[in-house]
Amino acid sequence: MRLQSEKIYLRAVESSDATRIMLWENNPSFWHVSETEIPFSLHDIHHFIENSQHFRQTGQLRLIICLNENDLPVGCVDFYDADFKHRRAGIGILIAEPENKEKGYASEAIRLLAKYGRDVFDFQQIYAMISVSNEPSLRLFEACGFEKSGVLKSWRKTGKNREDIAFYQLILEEL
Template sequence: MMTQQTSSSEPVARLLEGSRVYLRPVNVEDTELYYNTLFDQDVRRLTGTQRSFTKDQIARYIEAKGQDASSLLLLIALREGDRVIGDIALQDMDSLNRSANIRIAINEQGNQGKGYGTEALVLMLGYGFGICNLHRIELNVFDFNERAIRCYEKVGFQREGVQRDALFYNHEYHDSILMSMLDHEYRDRYVKKAES
């Protein structure tokens, strides 16, 4: 399970902050924390994760992400208690086409369905459209992940299409739904609303 309590004497770098969650950089010290989430059965199913990883592979992945200008990987933590409950990433950022992919995972069922993921998504979308000057942010979600689909639609993502039988998991094929949001849709929903 991906939970971590930060000592009150250690300052936590908060890149983006909402009312209940904040997003912070992931570093090599988070290797154990990140590694443990990869063996949570619910997280593996919802994300379609089939491979296994060693702690060394995770440490190298985290280190590489820190040096990759085309992606931003952040941990999602609760403001109350500084407990890490998931992660979110902007990936494959393309400055020519001003596009990227976003992914999110909220770990442990007790943290799901409480609006934490919605808040984290809105924070990261604001960063992507505002700071990174993106025009389009897309995601893929598996058809059985109805809670995530509702969350994405609530945030403002629109369905674009279906990749049929894109995932073979636990002896069954599943469709992957492609969804996206454009910068003007984000501004209309969040920026103009905040200005009025």
Template sequence: MSTSYFINDRIYLRAIEPEDLDIMYAMENDPQTWDITNFTVPYSRYALRQYIENSQCDMFADCQLRLMIVRRDDRTVIGTIDITEFMPIHARGEVGIVIRKEYQGQGYATDALHLLCNYAFGFLHMKQLTAHVTVDNETSMRLFTSCGFVKCGLLKEWWCVGGTFKDVVLLQLLRDQATGNRKV
């Protein structure tokens, strides 16, 4: 059994803290990430503060889990990783991840996704995780498939991005399909 599901040699995952308000405000209100989310309007500081204060940090109570991705060497928050649409009765949830621009392309998303999968399958005993990725988002497609997610469906014209409807690939990772680099 892993000594910690939330840490490796480069990063750690942690719960949201009140001090994260400014970073979350910047990340949530970046229009360039809206094409991978369901956001349609900017979030106010007030709404984000309420979210932080009202979160029980309990996936079963909140039906979601948001964790901050933090670089170990300098404790810089480099992104967030989530399990949303959590359905306890079906033991499944949807994964979302955002890495701040200046930290993209350095393998942090892969590290965070491995940690989250280890936690979801090894500790929470979830059956499966899914992800939705637009067909033209090659970076996200590579991330999820490199971590063992497989394409299992195509949703035609699923997301409207900048006035254009885009097809979305549904990716899935079942607990039983654990790869050699996962510790479940």
């Protein structure tokens, strides 16, 4: 499977991605958005990759974002907490390196995954939960057509503080 747009394509996670994913998952600077608390082992990542074929059972699907020009993986995009009965899933995205941010890769990945979710899994909507302080992500999801439908007060613990989370939805039937 390969979903392609102007600058990027999305592909399935492969076993050769394990070390890269482990480095991304174990980078503490990303933990505040992924809610990770402890590092993952390479064994954990391999187990995750093996189970990635079972989206309907696990509710999570991760795809690798690669550049069309050179096949370089620059990040990943996920469906999580997929609910097939109610036709919805959460969406998360990571562009790993600062030099690859603000180049349109994330918005292309979100649009590709949204269309895939609608066309293949018959999702009616996808949602994102974003820290209100994460202004780049708020702008990204708004630019992709997501609408803020609420704020979860004091939802996430960050260090010794608590943070509000904005809840964004995209109704896919309107795409």
